[in-house]
Amino acid sequence: MAVPSTILDKARVLRANQTDAESLLWGILRGRRFCGVKFRRQHPVGGFILDFYCHDSLLAIELDGGGHAAEEQRAYDDERTRALEAAGIRVLRFWNNDVISNTDTVLAAVYEALFPSPLPLSPGARGEIKPSP
Template sequence: MAVPSHILKFARELRGTHTDAENLLWMLLRDRRFCGFKFRRQHPISGYILDFYCHECRLAVELDGGGHATEEQATYDCERTKELEGAGIKVLRFWNNDVLRNTEMVLEALHGALALSVDSQSHNS
């Protein structure tokens, strides 16, 4: 399915502006550095732009800053997650502070999700 041009343009713009947490996680994920999985950043899918996405495992990683702490944004994020999961995409969410201060915990959770996905795929084959 073709991605609307305005979504592609916005995704490209987002790739040029990162938070410190996004920069750190991208440094750890890019070029198959993490467990050999390919991640894309600011990847458009289902009308959304995902912070990081592993197509092989259908796994989205979303990083949230303080703006996500409002009730309105939390409701939107929940609806967005439900829609993505309905499309078969697992969504992991982390606070920017956790990425920066508790990187090992974030990577352990990510590793667990990737391992679960690989295990699930091998059982479905």
């Protein structure tokens, strides 16, 4: 199914006008730099434009600025997430300031979404990692 030209045009504009958080994360994700996984930036899916999308893992990463704290925007974001999840796409959401100030934590969450641990791990004695009972 072809993507409407209005959506493609909007995606191009968004790619040209990245936020600082998008620029930082894209520098890490682009060109399979993050664990060899391919991500696309400002990628159209089902009438939505996803900030970052990994088709192989059906994973979307959405970065939100302060405007997403407004009640109306939160309701729209929730509806959008439900629609994407109904299409089989998992959605991770991060605040822009978390991407900038807690980059390692954000990347750990992305890694876990891409490569879920088969067993929950807990720290053992002397720093050893072993499966939880």
